[in-house]
Structure formats: C-alpha cells, structure tokens
Amino acid sequence: GESVGLHLPTLSVQEGDNSIINCAYSNSASDYFIWYKQESGKGPQFIIDIRSNMDKRQGQRVTVLLNKTVKHLSLQIAATQPGDSAVYFCAENIRGSNYKLTFGKGTLLTVNP
Amino acid sequence: DVKVTQSSRYLVKRTGEKVFLECVQDMDHENMFWYRQDPGLGLRLIYFSYDVKMKEKGDIPEGYSVSREKKERFSLILESASTNQTSMYLCASSLAGAGETQYFGPGTRLLVL
Numbered sequence: 001g002e003s004v005g006l007h008l009p010t011l012s013v014q015e016g017d018n019s020i021i022n023c024a025y026s027n028s029a030s031d032y033f034i035w036y037k038q039e040s041g042k043g044p045q046f047i048i049d050i051r052s053n054m055d056k057r058q059g060q061r062v063t064v065l066l067n068k069t070v071k072h073l074s075l076q077i078a079a080t081q082p083g084d085s086a087v088y089f090c091a092e093n094i095r096g097s098n099y100k101l102t103f104g105k106g107t108l109l110t111v112n113p
Numbered sequence: 114d115v116k117v118t119q120s121s122r123y124l125v126k127r128t129g130e131k132v133f134l135e136c137v138q139d140m141d142h143e144n145m146f147w148y149r150q151d152p153g154l155g156l157r158l159i160y161f162s163y164d165v166k167m168k169e170k171g172d173i174p175e176g177y178s179v180s181r182e183k184k185e186r187f188s189l190i191l192e193s194a195s196t197n198q199t200s201m202y203l204c205a206s207s208l209a210g211a212g213e214t215q216y217f218g219p220g221t222r223l224l225v226l
Contacts, residue, residue, distance in 0.1 A: 031212060032211075032212035034214055034215075036217075041220075041222075042219055042220065043117075043203055043217035043218050043219045043220045044156075044203070044217045045217070046214055046216060049214055051212065089155070089156075091215075093211060093212045095211070096211075097211070099144055099146075099161060099163065099207065099211070099213070100158070100161075101215060103155050103156040104155065105153070105154075105155040106155065
C-alpha cells in the first residue's frame with residue numbers, strides 16, 4: 001500500500017485562521033515531497049515542494065515543514081481564505097524510484113466565512 | 114507557467130467503445146503521465162512515458178494503452194471501454210530525472226455506460 005497518509009480526512013476552519021494539514025510517510029528513503037491543491041472538478045495544482053535536506057520552506061501564505069525524525073510533513077496556510085477550500089494532498093518521491101510519486105489520499109479543507 | 118491541456122473535460126461512452134484521451138504540454142517536458150483518480154483510492158499511475166515512443170507500465174495498466182508520437186503529446190487509449198473504467202483521468206508532465214515536480218492538466222471525467 002501507499003506509504004504516504006494523512007492524519008485527518010477533513011478540516012474545517014474559520015476564515016482568517018491558520019490551517020495545518022498533516023501527512024505521514026513511512027519510507028526513510030523518501031527525499032522529495034510536494035503539496036498539491038485540488039479544487040472540485042479540477043486537476044491538482046502544485047503549491048510547494050521541499051527536499052529532504054531542508055526542514056522548512058516558505059511560499060506565499062504557505063509553509064511546509066518536514067520532520068524526518070518522525071517522518072512527518074505538514075502544510076501551514078496562513079490567514080485561510082474561502083478560496084483555499086479544496087482537497088490538499090501530499091506526494092513523495094522515493095530516492096532511486098526516478099520519476100514515481102506516491103500520493104496521499106487527501107484532506108478536505110473547508111473554510112467557513 | 115506550465116500548461117497541460119486535455120482534449121475533453123467530460124466524456125460519455127458506451128461499453129465496448131474505443132476511447133482516446135489526449136494530453137498536450139507546452140513546456141518541453143520529457144516525462145508525461147496518465148493517472149486515474151477514484152474516491153477513496155487517490156491517484157493511481159496507469160502509464161508513464163519518458164521520451165517519444167517510450168513508455169512504461171504504471172500500477173494499473175490493464176485495459177489501457179498509450180501512444181507518444183511527439184514530445185508534447187501523450188494519448189491514453191481504452192481499447193474496449195468497460196464500466197469499471199468510469200473515472201477521472203489526469204495527465205501530468207515533468208522534466209526528466211528524479212524528484213521533479215509533476216504538473217497536472219484539468220482532468221477528463223469519463224463515464225462508461
């Protein structure tokens with residue numbers, strides 16, 4: 001089965017709050033991670049990525065944290081907006097697997113106005 | 114910006130029909146992928162191509178074939194559509210090499226009656 005998983009299938013937050021979406025992985029050889037956002041009826045959209053030689057990476061309103069000790073990845077969204085409502089899923093690339101990404105099943109984020 | 118387009122957003126076909134799904138990318142990416150996405154199962158890789166006329170089976174190739182005659186175009190073929198092939202089909206592309214981000218198209222929602 002997939003080694004990438006999610007702690008919560010759904011997350012509901014108030015507009016303006018910060019959101020944290022979590023992802024666990026089990027393969028210590030995973031060396032590259034990506035977060036995608038998928039809105040209803042659309043294809044996944046790249047948000048941010050991080051390589052295993054980093055612990056943190058920031059983008060616009062988003063931060064990805066990587067804890068290799070416990071094999072945990074999180075996506076933080078600051079000041080969550082209604083337009084952030086979507087399914088978010090992580091993907092990992094295992095060193096040596098070349099092109100292959102393993103995808104988590106996703107967390108549905110709902111932002112309440 | 115990376116642009117991946119798919120020929121149809123929605124398709125309705127009958128059992129036994131031959132179905133062609135087309136994907137085009139404009140970023141000169143070497144790698145192209147076909148996935149299907151089903152509720153509760155996440156993204157599953159059907160086929161992968163790393164160069165013109167080159168292909169590799171993914172996790173669920175049965176019932177599908179692919180064609181890559183030009184670098185920018187990757188086609189998925191259902192030789193004889195069946196109802197269990199009703200799904201969301203997603204095309205993606207990436208640069209060559211390990212640990213490269215895959216960029217997705219908008220998806221084709223296929224219904225086989």
